Amino acid sequence: MQLQGKNYVGNDKSALGSDTFYGVKATTGENLEPPFREAVEDEVNAAVEKAKKAFRIYKNKSGREKADFLDAIADELLGLGDQLIKRASVETALPEGRITGERGRTMGQMKLFANLLRDGSWVNARIDEAIPDREPLARVDIRSMLRPLGPVAVFGASNFPLAFSVAGGDTASALAAGCPVVVKAHPAHPGTCELVAKAIISAAKETGMPDGVFSMLHGVSHEVGMALVGHESIKAVGFTGSLQGGRALFDAASKRENPIPVYAEMGSTNPVFILPGAMKEKGEELGKQLYGSVTLGVGQFCTNPGLVVAQDSEDTKVFKDTISNLVNESDVGTMLTEGISKAYDNDLKELSSQKGVQVLGKAKVEGRSEGEACVFTTDAQNFLSNRVLEEEVFGPSTLLVNTFNIDDMLKIAENLHGHLTATVLGTEEDLTNSGELIDILEEKVGRVLINGFPTGVEVCHAMVHGGPYPASTNSRSTSVGTKAIERFSRQVCYQNFSNALLPDELQQENPLGICRMVNGEVQLK
Numbered sequence: 001m002q003l004q005g006k007n008y009v010g011n012d013k014s015a016l017g018s019d020t021f022y023g024v025k026a027t028t029g030e031n032l033e034p035p036f037r038e039a040v041e042d043e044v045n046a047a048v049e050k051a052k053k054a055f056r057i058y059k060n061k062s063g064r065e066k067a068d069f070l071d072a073i074a075d076e077l078l079g080l081g082d083q084l085i086k087r088a089s090v091e092t093a094l095p096e097g098r099i100t101g102e103r104g105r106t107m108g109q110m111k112l113f114a115n116l117l118r119d120g121s122w123v124n125a126r127i128d129e130a131i132p133d134r135e136p137l138a139r140v141d142i143r144s145m146l147r148p149l150g151p152v153a154v155f156g157a158s159n160f161p162l163a164f165s166v167a168g169g170d171t172a173s174a175l176a177a178g179c180p181v182v183v184k185a186h187p188a189h190p191g192t193c194e195l196v197a198k199a200i201i202s203a204a205k206e207t208g209m210p211d212g213v214f215s216m217l218h219g220v221s222h223e224v225g226m227a228l229v230g231h232e233s234i235k236a237v238g239f240t241g242s243l244q245g246g247r248a249l250f251d252a253a254s255k256r257e258n259p260i261p262v263y264a265e266m267g268s269t270n271p272v273f274i275l276p277g278a279m280k281e282k283g284e285e286l287g288k289q290l291y292g293s294v295t296l297g298v299g300q301f302c303t304n305p306g307l308v309v310a311q312d313s314e315d316t317k318v319f320k321d322t323i324s325n326l327v328n329e330s331d332v333g334t335m336l337t338e339g340i341s342k343a344y345d346n347d348l349k350e351l352s353s354q355k356g357v358q359v360l361g362k363a364k365v366e367g368r369s370e371g372e373a374c375v376f377t378t379d380a381q382n383f384l385s386n387r388v389l390e391e392e393v394f395g396p397s398t399l400l401v402n403t404f405n406i407d408d409m410l411k412i413a414e415n416l417h418g419h420l421t422a423t424v425l426g427t428e429e430d431l432t433n434s435g436e437l438i439d440i441l442e443e444k445v446g447r448v449l450i451n452g453f454p455t456g457v458e459v460c461h462a463m464v465h466g467g468p469y470p471a472s473t474n475s476r477s478t479s480v481g482t483k484a485i486e487r488f489s490r491q492v493c494y495q496n497f498s499n500a501l502l503p504d505e506l507q508q509e510n511p512l513g514i515c516r517m518v519n520g521e522v523q524l525k
Helices: 041-058 063-079 081-092 096-119 169-177 190-206 223-230 243-254 276-299 314-328 338-352 380-385 406-415 428-432 435-442 482-488
Strands: 007-009 012-014 020-024 031-037 126-128 142-148 152-155 181-184 214-217 236-240 262-265 272-274 307-311 358-362 374-379 397-403 419-425 445-450 489-495 516-518 521-523
Touching (some): 063 169, 169 236, 169 482, 272 276, 276 397, 276 428, 307 314, 307 406, 314 374, 338 397, 380 406, 397 406
Parallel strands (some): 126 516, 181 214, 272 307, 307 397, 374 397
Antiparallel strands (some): 007 012, 358 374
16 A cells, blocks of 8 residues: 555645655654645644534434444455554564554454444433323433543654554544544654554445545644634544643633633553562562563653652562663664654753762663663652652653651652552552551552552443553543443433434334433443
8 A cells, every 4th residue: 555645625636735744663763754834724624624514414324323333444454464563663663563462452442342332331321201190290201421622633653653642542442432533643753653553544435434534644743733722613622642632622621712622641650559468478580570670662652660669668670770780781672753753852851960869770871862871879868858759751761769668658649740540559558557648649549459460441431540640631531441432422302302313222122233321220232
């Protein structure tokens, strides 16, 4: 499949703008063909207008029809074969094996949402039947269910060129909810983006979806993204990236005449608390596990454990020696982009310059955009007095905070801002006595882990990938797992409708056979 470097306004290729940019080979910086056209305002408007028209049709497609569409997207992604794997690997410097696994995850989440749609119960149908003879006032028939919001703007992430990009979780959940999607492609992997966009459009045509159910626009500058967020027909935004980028979109959406929700996942330092029993029993093993988690994917995960809290002791010395020796000897790899590499280097310098912070171990690497692993250390009092030390450093580094006792740990937990995850590592006895710590952490994060590092994020029904600000702009939502569908839907109430006028999900005879709440009682299929 030949790349053309164009934008996709619904099913139509478009190249109205004159400004171009190139994807680059991440390991060398050399330009990759073809040049890509930056979208202009007319293309943004055309894509959103197509999405608006498509919404009137797509929102009323049955769950099975939308499920067939999502399944077809997964099949089309697989059909791209080695071309997708090789292009994504070249543009990101991620190994082909990692990209292959990520393609599987991307396909899997499409199929997971497809299964959810075929079941149909996700709409949370509620029925309160009429009681005409109720005293002192009669009750009319009242029914409600989740319905799609409308066209959604999705911003691709840099660190997951497939799973959090053009066909990623935001796109999958929005399409599943019944919302057309306009994607702002990430300029770090434009060739990968175009291949995936073609796959989605091919699936849309194959399954009879309306033109405009999906569009993709290129752009290096912020103008395309801001134009999308500001368009009156866009009803919600999905974003994965930096705090600065997510906050800019959130502020812009809030200033609209009709403000819209921005579901921005903006990263975190994902604190890990190691309790004394676990440190005594397996300090060396924990040091190895932490190193593996910190350096996985050159540290470019939003769930990277960038903060570790442990009580200072002889047992802790084994742990520190283990991770510092591994870091000193490491050769991690090329980061996603030169810009990310420079930002990481600046963050390392900033952290190194902070009072009371020492470098415990640092890799010595050479080459373009190489991410050098680094581990820092400080004490609890210094950490509590300097909020900068809690900020995310996007790359293979972590900060070890030495405490004297459990009270220090509790103070640190109490003073944390919002994060995606928090981890507690301990023996059975440790954990039995850590109820207060876990209670505090539950208020600070979206996912609490026991005896496991947070880097992996399972795509499933129960997963929560989000957290209090600044981890995300909405702590009540998730960007991973089937609960993500609720971000792009809203409750609609139907009062005194005849049975024929009601959506299938709310009709008296339950033609879809879904779980519903009827007169306050849950009725199974």
